[in-house]
Amino acid sequence: MHDIRFIRDNPDAFDAGLAKLGISAMSSEILAVDAARREKIAAAEAAQAERNAASKQVGAAKAKGDEAEFERLRGLMTEKKDEIARLEEEAKTEDARLRDLLVSLPNLPLDEVPVGADENDNVEIRRWGEPKTFDFAPKEHYELAAVQDGMDFETAAKLAGSRFVLMSGAVARVHRALAQFMLDTHTTEHGLTEVNGPVMVREEMMFGTGQLPKFGEDSYLLREGWWLIPTSEVTLTNIVNDCIIEESYLPRRYTAHSLCFRSEAGSAGKDTSGMLRQHQFEKVEMVSVTHPDKSLEEHERMTRCAEAILEKLGLPYRTVVLCTGDMGFGARKTHDIEVWLPGQNAYREISSVSVCGAFQARRMNARFRPDGGGKPEFVHTLNGSGLAVGRCLIAVLENGQQADGSVELPQALHPWLGGKTRITAEGQMA
Known part of the structure; x- marks a missing residue:
C-alpha cells in the first residue's frame, strides 16, 4: 500500500512512477479525497470543541x-452532537475511498528498473x-521413457481435472529429494530458518501480501473462508503482521517447502503439456524481513541463494531484471532466474526474487523499533522462489536425458537419493 504522506509531498514523482x-496520473484524485477526508475530520474536531x-x-x-441560555446551550449541544x-x-466514507485507491495501485518501480511493455523488454544481467549439446533430438520431460510410468496425467485428470499430475516411483522420489536438497542447502549454507506453516490462511493475510483484493481470482477460496496459499510468501511474510519488532531482530530470513495453489486464471491454452503450469505444485520459498537500508543488498543475496541451487545441480540458467511491464503487483524490482530446458530449446522461469520495500509492510502494519529509540518504522520485505520444485524436476529430467530414454541425475542430488545416480529407461532408480 502507498504512503499518503509521500504522495502529498511528491505528487509528480508518484505520477511519474x-x-x-x-x-x-492518480495523485490529483487521491489528494482530492485526502483533502476531503481531512476537512471532515477538522470540522468534526471543531464541532466537538464547540460542544x-x-x-x-x-x-x-x-x-x-x-433558563433561556440554559435551553439555548442544550439545543446547541444536541445540534453539535x-x-x-x-x-x-x-470522514469515514472518505477514508474508505482513500484506502481503496491506495491499496488498488501497484508498487512503484525503482529508478533502476528498465521501462518496458512485457517480457520482451526484460534485461539479461x-x-x-x-x-548441453545432444547427439539426438532432446525431448520434453513428459516424453521421456524414464518418466512414462511415473508421471501420470490421465489418472490425475480423472481424480481432479486438468493441470494436475500424479507422480510415483522414481519420479516422485527425485521430486521429494529436490525439495529436501533445497531446504538443507538454504538452512545449512544460506542462513535461512526453516518454517512449516499452514497452507490455508485468513483473508487479511492474503491482503497483507497483496493477493487481495485485486487478484482474488488467481487463488482458491474455501467455503469456510480460508484461502489456499499461492505460495509460502503469504505465510512467511505475515509472521510479522501487526508486529513491532526490535531492530536487532532484523534481518529475519525464512524458508519453507509447501504445497501451493493457483487457479491459473487467464492462462487458458498456455503451457498445457506436461507439468510446467499446474493448479497444485510445490515450492521452496524464501522470505526476508529487513531494515529499509539493507533491502537492496538483501535482494542480491537472495538472488544468489536461488542461483546457487541451480549451480549445484549443474543446470544452466540466465538471470534477468524484469521491466516495468512484467513486474508483479507488489514488487519494486524483480530478478527472474530462467533455467535451460533442452526439450523446449528455451530458458524458462524457475524463480522470481522481488524486493517490495515497505509496500507489504504498510498493508500488514509490520514495523520495527529503532535501536536508538524513536518512532517505529515499517520494515522492508522480500520474497523469492528457492526454487519451484516441479520446474526444477523438469530441468533435471530434460538436462540429464540420455539417448536410450534414461536420465542421469545431478551428482549433488545423490546423497538425498541414497546414492542412486540415475533413472533407467524402465523408470527404476539405479
Missing part, C-alpha cells in the same frame, strides 16, 4: 437561573553454464 507502469464549551457553560446557566456524528461518518 505510475506512468512507467502504464497507469495514468465541549457549551457543556461547560450549561451548568453555569442553570445555576444562574437563566448530530453534526459531529454526520461529519465523522462522512548474467548467464551461468553452457546448454
Whole structure:
C-alpha cells in the first residue's frame, strides 16, 4: 500500500512512477479525497470543541437561573452532537475511498528498473553454464521413457481435472529429494530458518501480501473462508503482521517447502503439456524481513541463494531484471532466474526474487523499533522462489536425458537419493 504522506509531498514523482507502469496520473484524485477526508475530520474536531464549551457553560446557566441560555446551550449541544456524528461518518466514507485507491495501485518501480511493455523488454544481467549439446533430438520431460510410468496425467485428470499430475516411483522420489536438497542447502549454507506453516490462511493475510483484493481470482477460496496459499510468501511474510519488532531482530530470513495453489486464471491454452503450469505444485520459498537500508543488498543475496541451487545441480540458467511491464503487483524490482530446458530449446522461469520495500509492510502494519529509540518504522520485505520444485524436476529430467530414454541425475542430488545416480529407461532408480 502507498504512503499518503509521500504522495502529498511528491505528487509528480508518484505520477511519474505510475506512468512507467502504464497507469495514468492518480495523485490529483487521491489528494482530492485526502483533502476531503481531512476537512471532515477538522470540522468534526471543531464541532466537538464547540460542544465541549457549551457543556461547560450549561451548568453555569442553570445555576444562574437563566433558563433561556440554559435551553439555548442544550439545543446547541444536541445540534453539535448530530453534526459531529454526520461529519465523522462522512470522514469515514472518505477514508474508505482513500484506502481503496491506495491499496488498488501497484508498487512503484525503482529508478533502476528498465521501462518496458512485457517480457520482451526484460534485461539479461548474467548467464551461468553452457546448454548441453545432444547427439539426438532432446525431448520434453513428459516424453521421456524414464518418466512414462511415473508421471501420470490421465489418472490425475480423472481424480481432479486438468493441470494436475500424479507422480510415483522414481519420479516422485527425485521430486521429494529436490525439495529436501533445497531446504538443507538454504538452512545449512544460506542462513535461512526453516518454517512449516499452514497452507490455508485468513483473508487479511492474503491482503497483507497483496493477493487481495485485486487478484482474488488467481487463488482458491474455501467455503469456510480460508484461502489456499499461492505460495509460502503469504505465510512467511505475515509472521510479522501487526508486529513491532526490535531492530536487532532484523534481518529475519525464512524458508519453507509447501504445497501451493493457483487457479491459473487467464492462462487458458498456455503451457498445457506436461507439468510446467499446474493448479497444485510445490515450492521452496524464501522470505526476508529487513531494515529499509539493507533491502537492496538483501535482494542480491537472495538472488544468489536461488542461483546457487541451480549451480549445484549443474543446470544452466540466465538471470534477468524484469521491466516495468512484467513486474508483479507488489514488487519494486524483480530478478527472474530462467533455467535451460533442452526439450523446449528455451530458458524458462524457475524463480522470481522481488524486493517490495515497505509496500507489504504498510498493508500488514509490520514495523520495527529503532535501536536508538524513536518512532517505529515499517520494515522492508522480500520474497523469492528457492526454487519451484516441479520446474526444477523438469530441468533435471530434460538436462540429464540420455539417448536410450534414461536420465542421469545431478551428482549433488545423490546423497538425498541414497546414492542412486540415475533413472533407467524402465523408470527404476539405479
